Amino acid sequence: MKKKIFSGVQPTGNLHLGNYIGAIKNFVSLQNDKNNECVYCVVDLHAITVKQDPKILKNNIRETTAAFLASGLDSKKSIIFNQSMVSAHSEGSWILSCVARMGWLNRMTQFKEKAGKDKEKASVGLYIYPILMAADILLYDSTHVPVGEDQKQHLELSRDIAQKFNLEFNEPNFFVAPEPLIQKNFARIMSLKDGSKKMSKSDPSDLSRINLNDSKDEIINKIKKAKTDTQPLPDDEKNLRERPEAENLLGIYSSLNNQSFKDTINEFSGKNFSEFKNNLSELIVEKISPISNEINKLLKDNSFIDGVLKEGAEKANKITTKKINEMKKIIGF
DSSP: OOEEEEEEEOOOSSOBHHHIIIIIHHHHHHHTSTTEEEEEEEOHHHHTTSOOOHHHHHHHHHHHHHHHHHHTOOTTTSEEEEGGGOTHHHHHHHHHHTTSOHHHHHTOHHHHHHHOSOGGGSOHHHHHHHHHHHHHHHTTTOSEEEEOGGGHHHHHHHHHHHHHHHHHTTOTTSSOOOEEEEOTTTOSOBOSSOTTSBOOTTSSOGGGOOBTTOOHHHHHHHHHHSOOOSSOOOSSGGGGTTOHHHHHHHHHHHHHTTOOHHHHHHHHTTOOHHHHHHHHHHHHHHHHHHHHHHHHHHTTOHHHHHHHHHHHHHHHHHHHHHHHHHHHHHHTO
């Protein structure tokens, strides 16, 4: 039996190396496994939980789609669409919000982190968006969802909602309780300037991240200036526990070179950072530059990107309309 995979990426613009290694690279691997049926969504409804400039949002949706395609996602192999074009996501979210419980949402740690100290000014959408995420997943009968550790709690909520709906309406097999696919090897890429912080577009310093549209010279300069320490590279993973920046750079190399972390440590054990950084820069340029070039090429043809999204939305609508109609029948509409 094939695995049904669902995942999404917010259209924040300026996708970076953390997005690629942490999500998109894994999406491509899952797509190319014949045992999987994959649905990949640009989750623009999630994006509006915070204020967006409409013109920038439209561009970001296209840019994220271009990054999907440039990285190797294929609209003939996977369903690729943006969330707002499939109304069942919003409708399903409302129905599921009447099944979910306040106590469940109150335990969601990401709301507390994203809302900050002044929670009263946060949007209601930011508070309830884990329910929309549950609808995203459950509408496709997804069996597996690739998630990072920071999203695992939301997937557990999706399972809770699925099980409660099934129990409440005496339909034990209606919703599938999805399983996590957690990428074990360096799914979480950290800032180049602070190994304790996640690589992020919101960091004010552009030197903290490798953007997917960075030039060769920009990549080399950023790796050259990446924070390290004065010690040579270790011969054992245990010796990296107090060296987060070194661990992060070695992890990036491992992920991009498709080798184990242990093999990377063995390769560079005892060497200084200047030599390692040269190798890392060359590898990043080799892997990222073709993606960057293809993104720029795709963004010159908005009609092609919009066509991919439209085609994907049509496929997604066929699946989700059937599921929503079944939900309505079950609850008495």
